[in-house]
Amino acid sequence: MKRQELDLALGWAAGEGWNPGLHDADAFYDFDPGGYLVGLLSGVPVGCISAVAYGSKFGFLGLYIVKPEHRGKGFGTELWHQAMRRLGSRNVGLDGVVGRQRNYERKGFVLAHRNIRYELAGGEKMAMPDNNVVDLRQYSIGAVAEYEKGLFPATRARFLEKWLNPPQGIALGYVDDDDDSSDKLAGYGVIRKCARGFKIGPLFADTQRGARKLLSGLAGHAAGEPVYIDIPEANRAAVDLAKEAGMNKVFETARMYNASKPDLDISRIYGMTTLELG
Secondary structure, eight states, X not given: OOHHHHHHHHHHHHHTTOOOBTTHHHHHHHHOGGGEEEEEXXXXXXXXXXXXXXXXXXXXXXXXXXXXXXTTSSHHHHHHHHHHHHHTTSEEEEEEXXXXXXXXXXXXXXXXXXXXXXXXXXXXXXXOOOTTEEEGGGSOHHHHHHHTBTTBSSOOHHHHHHHTSOTTOEEEEEEOTTSSSTTOEEXXXXXXXXXXXXXXEEEEESSHHHHHHHHHHHHGGGTTSOEEEEEETTOHHHXXXXXXXXOEEEEEEEEEESSOOOOOOGGGEEEOSOTTXX
16 A cells, blocks of 8 residues: 555545544554555555554554445455455454454454543643643653553554654653652553544553543643543443543444453553554
8 A cells, every 4th residue: 555545544434433543644654554455446446454563473453444335345355365464473453343343253353352432522721730741752762662561562662753743632641759750651642633523542541540630631632622532441440530521432342353362451551542553
């Protein structure tokens, strides 16, 4: 897939109601340019899928779309086979929409947990909560990648280089002043402009208190517009926080893996990064 074709694929994703970020393509494509496949019929794009490789052990499938008028003709099956062939023996994850989950089970994928998308209606601009919430740019990419260990199945420092600097968005860190090292990162989150409103992803925090303050600071960037976040249902503290904030459930997916469920600390995952790259 060429870079401009990824814009087309994300446009299709917006049409499916998945609400991708307006500038996601730059970070996606830069991380793994070969990870995006397009299906052509007489030279015209009719379908797509992403098969992004995180090193030699983990991969993620997303953007699996065939245009409605071309469904049921085998194009999706061929795209799937090409994507799985690219990822080879890696443990592969995906976020399956409700209507596709049985199909993924038949292909050997097993449910790890549900992700619930919550929406916060737009409101007045919120002030930065307090001094515990800081501009994440004061931390190196290496420091953020180190913090992520146990929260994502693979190292992704290259991806973070662009993801943490979103146009029309911000990245915030949380510093826990109860910690002996007052500048030690205890959480972080990113918010970016999407086809509709803004979306938070990821939102990682050691405690619900930290997640609450990050959520407040990030949501404040989207004054007057709706805010979305994809929360792992298995983290009850995250679900409780969304409800406490007045957010409503609008969408759900199933996080599934075909080899093994990674050993991740779900209690610290308050928001997934993206449905496209994991």
